[in-house]
Amino acid sequence: MIDAYIALGANLENPYQQLLQAIEHLKQLPLSEWGCVSPLYSSSPMGPQDQPDYVNGVAYIRTSLNPHQLLDELQKIELTQGRVRKSERWGPRTLDLDLLLYGQQVIQDERLIVPHYGMKERAFVLVPLFDIAPALVLPDGSAIKELVRLCDQTQLFRIDN
Numbered sequence: 288m289i290d291a292y293i294a295l296g297a298n299l300e301n302p303y304q305q306l307l308q309a310i311e312h313l314k315q316l317p318l319s320e321w322g323c324v325s326p327l328y329s330s331s332p333m334g335p336q337d338q339p340d341y342v343n344g345v346a347y348i349r350t351s352l353n354p355h356q357l358l359d360e361l362q363k364i365e366l367t368q369g370r371v372r373k374s375e376r377w378g379p380r381t382l383d384l385d386l387l388l389y390g391q392q393v394i395q396d397e398r399l400i401v402p403h404y405g406m407k408e409r410a411f412v413l414v415p416l417f418d419i420a421p422a423l424v425l426p427d428g429s430a431i432k433e434l435v436r437l438c439d440q441t442q443l444f445r446i447d448n
């Protein structure tokens with residue numbers, strides 16, 4: 288079993304409920320054990336500003352799925368929850384599930400970049416990841432604790448949960 292961390296994000300169609308539903312789906316993943324989910328946060332959009340605020344969080348699972356099987360499962364959940372892939376880059380979405388980390392593996396192919404390419408600058412990923420894995424060190428040796436200290440958290444608000 289491999290430790291995997293998955294970022295959750297949504298900003299359409301009742302995003303908070305979308306995340307709760309996604310968590311229920313993640314608990315049902317095949318060949319996997321549910322770990323936990325971070326507190327959820329509200330965050331202003333990174334990228335185009337003419338879209339609603341996001342709800343973000345990070346989930347932890349242990350899995351025997353390989354990274355591409357896990358990606359397939361995550362994309363199935365996104366589609367089940369009404370995700371429509373648009374051509375617009377960085378547009379709004381009902382649900383985004385990003386594979387952040389798959390053990391200490393570094394993966395770079397046509398479908399998958401792990402660790403997730405943007406995670407080291409994104410407070411809405413780093414802060415919830417730190418909440419559930421404060422001692423985590425990324426494959427490149429950077430400590431989550433240090434990345435969190437450096438990131439801009441002014442647009443991130445914890446939702447009571």
Ligand code: ROI
Nearest residue numbers: 296330331332333334341377378
């Ligand atoms: N901005 C925030 N705050 N949260 C996200 O999950 C998120 N996801 C995205 C883009 C459009 C880059 N901006 C985001 O994909």
